[in-house]
Amino acid sequence: MADAHDADAFAIEPSASGRLLCGGCAPDDVCRLGVEAAGARDRDLRFDVVCAHSWHGGPDVAHGGWIAAVFDDVLAMAALRTEPRLVTKSLAVEYLRPVPVERPLTVLARIDAHHGRRWEVSARMTLAPTGPPLATARAELRTRRPDHFARHRDWLVHRPPPHQALPPES
Numbered sequence: 001m002a003d004a005h006d007a008d009a010f011a012i013e014p015s016a017s018g019r020l021l022c023g024g025c026a027p028d029d030v031c032r033l034g035v036e037a038a039g040a041r042d043r044d045l046r047f048d049v050v051c052a053h054s055w056h057g058g059p060d061v062a063h064g065g066w067i068a069a070v071f072d073d074v075l076a077m078a079a080l081r082t083e084p085r086l087v088t089k090s091l092a093v094e095y096l097r098p099v100p101v102e103r104p105l106t107v108l109a110r111i112d113a114h115h116g117r118r119w120e121v122s123a124r125m126t127l128a129p130t131g132p133p134l135a136t137a138r139a140e141l142r143t144r145r146p147d148h149f150a151r152h153r154d155w156l157v158h159r160p161p162p163h164q165a166l167p168p169e170s
């Protein structure tokens with residue numbers, strides 16, 4: 001994991017059990033969103049996904065934010081095999097049918113195009129093992145510039161949180 005002095009050394013590496021996990025999930029070696037990589041099929045990466053009841057938004061149906069987060073995760077993973085230093089630039093989700101909680105789901109994700117730092121990726125979510133789409137997503141990813149996190153920290157250091165701001169001059 002990157003330390004405070006070299007945030008740009010941050011890159012996803014397989015966890016103890018071989019999973020590719022984000023920085024928040026890696027210490028516990030489990031994806032809190034319920035996403036498990038399940039292999040490749042033609043151009044698609046396949047993921048087994050279950051929405052825990054705690055992520056419900058309506059009665060026994062998934063919160064749309066959980067669906068978007070799952071897509072963000074799998075779309076990054078689709079490109080991660082080639083490029084470990086990515087960020088999401090844009091993400092568009094189509095919510096087509098309610099997504100049930102506590103039901104096995106399948107998500108297929110693929111790279112549609114790649115030019116330089118720019119990646120276009122897409123994914124679809126169905127009931128497992130297949131069926132009509134419940135939701136689909138498209139995203140544009142960027143390969144991070146080498147100083148991405150350092151630039152962010154430099155930018156932030158000049159914008160302290162309000163309680164640290166200097167009192168107004170009397």
Ligand SMILES: CCCCCCCC/C=C\CCCCCCCC(=O)SCCNC(=O)CCNC(=O)[C@H](O)C(C)(C)COP(=O)(O)OP(=O)(O)OC[C@H]1O[C@@H](n2cnc3c(N)ncnc32)[C@H](O)[C@@H]1OP(=O)(O)O
Nearest residue numbers: 012020021022072073076086087088089142148151152155
């Ligand atoms: C938190 C990171 C996690 C990464 C993990 C990924 C690996 C996956 C791993 C494992 C499986 C788990 C999956 C998890 C997946 C999660 C993926 C995410 O959700 S990533 C988080 C959400 N996305 C962002 O935080 C991007 C925020 N946006 C940006 O940083 C920029 O807009 C960016 C890089 C997308 C722009 O790229 P350009 O190529 O279009 O343009 P340019 O020239 O680089 O920058 C344009 C302007 O944006 C600002 N900007 C760009 N980068 C900046 C930076 N680092 N700090 C401050 N400002 C920046 C500056 O104003 C700049 O203009 P001036 O250079 O000043 O003229």
